[in-house]
Amino acid sequence: MTGLNETHDPARKSWVDGANDPNSDFPIQNLPFGVFSLEGGPVHIGVAIGTRILDLTVLEEEGLIVPADHRVFDQGVLNPFMALPQNVWTRTRRQIADILDEANALSRAELNLVHRALVPMAAARMHLPIFVRSFTDFYASREHATNVGTMFRDPDNALMPNWLHIPIGYNGRATTVVVSDTDIHRPNGQLKGPNDAEPRFGPCQKLDIELELGAIVGTPNPLGQPVTAEEAYASIFGYVLLNDWSARDIQTWEYQPLGPFQSKAFATSISPWVVTREALEPFRKDAPERVKPLLPYLQETSPNNFDIEMVVELVPDGGKSSVISKTNYKYMYYSSALQMVHHASSGCAMETGDLLGSGTISGPTQDSFGSMLELSWNGRDPLKVDGGTRTFLEDGDTININGWCDGDYRIGFGNCAGKVLPAVNFRG
Incomplete structure (x- = not known):
């Protein structure tokens, strides 16, 4: 419908x-x-x-x-x-x-x-507005994937060979999805610098955000039954703002060969209001032009992206708010519908309450990047905030994410916020 x-x-x-x-x-x-x-x-x-x-x-x-x-x-x-x-x-x-x-x-x-x-x-x-049945996080912004690939690999081959053919994702932790205004403890984990002989255990030193949009599945598909892009789009009940907090230094040591684990498992914040798919109908947008043709099962016959303005603010403890990013969901290479199509293509059963994270939403300019990893270029270019600078998040920092559609009227998502608390002392 x-x-x-x-x-x-x-x-x-x-x-x-x-x-x-x-x-x-x-x-x-x-x-x-x-x-x-x-x-x-x-x-x-x-x-x-x-x-x-x-x-x-x-x-x-x-x-x-x-x-x-x-x-x-x-x-x-x-x-x-x-x-x-x-x-x-x-x-x-x-x-x-x-x-x-x-x-x-x-x-x-x-x-x-x-x-x-x-x-x-x-x-x-x-x-928390839903019981999160499961959580899958994707990597669907071409700009974000290119930035990260440029940063850590060959800039001429920033995208992995599969990226332009398939929505890349991994299964996250549903149990640590929390509602806006829930405080987030800095995670502990294994850390290993490039010159360290062995890893050590301690608090994350490169705590980051990931600006995302979360799609919530309403209509399930039976085990073994794939869905079309049209069916997937209609199956999504609504959307929330999503911040998939990330521990970049923990991730660097752990992610090969299977991808993120503890670096993403400690917290994911979502906004409290679920904006229905139906409310977003007037703001549908076509996906960006394809660099390579997608396989037939990933073909879309209608616009499944949305024109959603998104803003990230950082508020130091006791300080004033600074806007650190402005971007738009319309830049996403793979829509939430295509993410669901690919997820179900193997016969995976999608359930009511499944949460699909879009992956970091980054635009074409530096001020539109959706993570501090990109905004500071892995610490090389500190950001100016009230009272100082930031490369990554410090204890006491609050992140506020807002998003809205503008047209004949405004469709807003409310606020998705979280404050960073110190790491819990771990005695192992």
């Missing part, structure tokens, strides 16, 4: 506070899903609208919204709703938009219920 419908109408307005502010991330055309609680209260599911959260758990309990013949908004994660047929996602989105549309008249009883179900966003604590 793809395409534009009345929920994308730029003329629609909502009566909820802040929803019609052109700078708001959450107009009536967005309606992202999240999981929240109020102080001392239970965990509920809601959608963001203006400065408020519409509590879907309450509306479902009262019968104003009925997505299925069983309750799906009472389990503290979005998985039960995402597991419903795709036409139910669309129907429920329309029902929510109609409830919040200033042009639609609700009965007095319905209006009282909706007012009771609207809670201040500022008073809510956000939780």
Whole structure:
């Protein structure tokens, strides 16, 4: 179920506070899903609208919204709703938009219920929105892969021979995916410098970020059953901002021959609001021009990238924010749909709640690179931040990632943030 419908109408307005502010991330055309609680209260599911959260758990309990013949908004994660047929996602989105549309008249009883179900966003604590069934991280930005290959290999052969033919990825850790504003401890690991005879164990010295977009699978495919690009695109329920924290010095020692392990397993942050695939429909973009033709199973017949502006800010402990990167998701060589196609091509069963990380999103200019490894060129070119410089992250630094689409209205993702805490003292 793809395409534009009345929920994308730029003329629609909502009566909820802040929803019609052109700078708001959450107009009536967005309606992202999240999981929240109020102080001392239970965990509920809601959608963001203006400065408020519409509590879907309450509306479902009262019968104003009925997505299925069983309750799906009472389990503290979005998985039960995402597991419903795709036409139910669309129907429920329309029902929510109609409830919040200033042009639609609700009965007095319905209006009282909706007012009771609207809670201040500022008073809510956000939780991980999904049960992450599994997490796969890809390496899908040509610019990023070229930068890294240039840095550590021959610049004339920066891309590995397979890169232009296949979405490269690895299976990560679902158990360490955390919601925005969760503090991240600097990881410990084995470290070995180029002149060291033997490795040592200690805190990472090159802690980095990876600016990514995460795609969340809603519709599964059975074991042994591949999917087309069109099917994969429609199977994705929504998207989140994602920071796949990386320990570059631990990675350098461990990644051969099987790839990243502990250097990526300690934390992955995602934004709390899941922006639905349907909300992003007006912002679809074609992939960059192919350097080499892709094999037939990876052919796309429609634009599956999105025009999403992305900004990374670094805030030193007690300091002011500095923008260190501005880029756009439209540069990605392999879309999330193609990543899912390749993932399932072997017969791998994709499940509701699977999270696919896009890989670091880097643009064509230095200020659009999506990692500090690239921004500082592995420490050669320190970045200016408030009160000093950075090559990699220091304890106390906070990373804020924001993303949004701009057009007739703004579709925002909210904030994906995390603060670096010192490494935990390990006594082995």
